[in-house]
Amino acid sequence: MVASIALPRLMRIGAGASRLLPEILGQLGLSRPFVVTDPYLVSSGRTDTLLERLASAGARGTIFSETVPDPTVASVEAALAALKAGDFDCVVGFGGGSPMDTAKAVAVLARHGGHMRDYKAPRLQDEPGLPIVAIPTTAGTGSEATRFTIVTDETSDEKMLCIGLAYLPVAALVDYELTLTKPKRLSADTGIDALTHAIEAYVSRKSNLFSDGLALQAMRLIAPNLRRVWTDPSDRAAREAMMLGATQAGIAFSNASVALVHGMSRPIGAHFHVAHGLSNAMLLPVVTAFSAPAAVARYAACARAM
Structure with missing residues (x-):
């Protein structure tokens, strides 16, 4: 391929x-x-x-x-x-x-x-x-x-x-x-969006070796730092990690694909005007529970990265 x-x-x-x-x-x-x-x-x-x-x-x-x-x-x-x-x-x-x-x-x-x-x-x-x-x-x-x-x-x-x-x-x-002046709510919503990009790029059927490396690295950067920027918005090291992770996640899914979370999130946002990251946050646990049995090794790698 x-x-x-x-x-x-x-x-x-x-x-x-x-x-x-x-x-x-x-x-x-x-x-x-x-x-x-x-x-x-x-x-x-x-x-x-x-x-x-x-x-x-x-x-x-x-x-x-x-x-x-x-x-x-x-x-x-x-x-x-x-x-x-x-x-x-x-x-x-x-x-x-x-x-x-x-x-x-x-x-x-x-x-x-x-x-x-x-x-x-x-x-x-x-x-x-x-x-x-x-x-x-x-x-x-x-x-x-x-x-x-x-x-x-x-x-x-x-x-x-x-x-x-x-x-x-x-x-x-x-x-x-x-991003140092971002409000907590915006930091949370956008951070979950970036994390979802990384997870979905990795579990997508269109994933590849190039996108996999970026997706895993993005998860490693975003997962431990999302709570840090919520707790202390001026945490420069955490903000830097989040920004780089978001860009890497973007590159990953642009060269692979997103999946069901985003597929369901778009109509929710359009019809109910829910913030995109918030709709992802609502869907991610349910979609993961539904999808994980079909890609256990992939989701396990995501869990280890986070």
């Missing part, structure tokens, strides 16, 4: 990695980023800091901050309209899963047109859109390193999964310092 592996072209991981955005854009020959973020990051002043760094390097960035949790077709269309009103050569997703997923969707629509529903699975969108640079501010979705995006069709309450290399960022800046 030949595993099909896809990764961001450039990755910078560690304290202060987000400050390297101007350098990364320069390496990629880009200078006019459309920055997709959220209202909190604007109010906290972090987007101002990002724009100042870009300006000092001669790059001209524009902020779009009207994203919503669990991106909708309407919110993506609003971002797309803002992008089309300017002259941009790339899209930067700066935030948690929602800004990054919005950035991915906009990058594809800006280049290829159509409607978001046109791109939902089983369509495979490998032809690239605008280049995407991802800067995660939560340790959860792993979207900075995956070839997926999810957008909710608010008319049908369907969470549309969109797949393909077009959604894989060309660069990811993984800076755990951006």
Whole structure:
């Protein structure tokens, strides 16, 4: 069996990695980023800091901050309209899963047109859109390193999964310092999401030697540190482990697959507007009890890793 592996072209991981955005854009020959973020990051002043760094390097960035949790077709269309009103050569997703997923969707629509529903699975969108640079501010979705995006069709309450290399960022800046101010509830929800990514990548029928190593390492990083960041949000070592683990889990499932927990979690989130990590937390014990007898050795390896 030949595993099909896809990764961001450039990755910078560690304290202060987000400050390297101007350098990364320069390496990629880009200078006019459309920055997709959220209202909190604007109010906290972090987007101002990002724009100042870009300006000092001669790059001209524009902020779009009207994203919503669990991106909708309407919110993506609003971002797309803002992008089309300017002259941009790339899209930067700066935030948690929602800004990054919005950035991915906009990058594809800006280049290829159509409607978001046109791109939902089983369509495979490998032809690239605008280049995407991802800067995660939560340790959860792993979207900075995956070839997926999810957008909710608010008319049908369907969470549309969109797949393909077009959604894989060309660069990811993984800076755990951006997570030091995360509230406890968000830390728990996103941490469980990342842990579920790692477990499901490992027990998936699409797992492979490459994804297995990353999935197990992600479990080793996330499991002992999730309670630590809940207890002490300023625990830098635990925050670093969680951020790296979330990225590794994202790479693992992007190159294998998720499984039943995520398959059931998406409709729960769409219909009942439950936080994605929380719905995973509700489902993971039940799905594990159902699935473990069919993959005892795999689940045992997960248990040992955690």
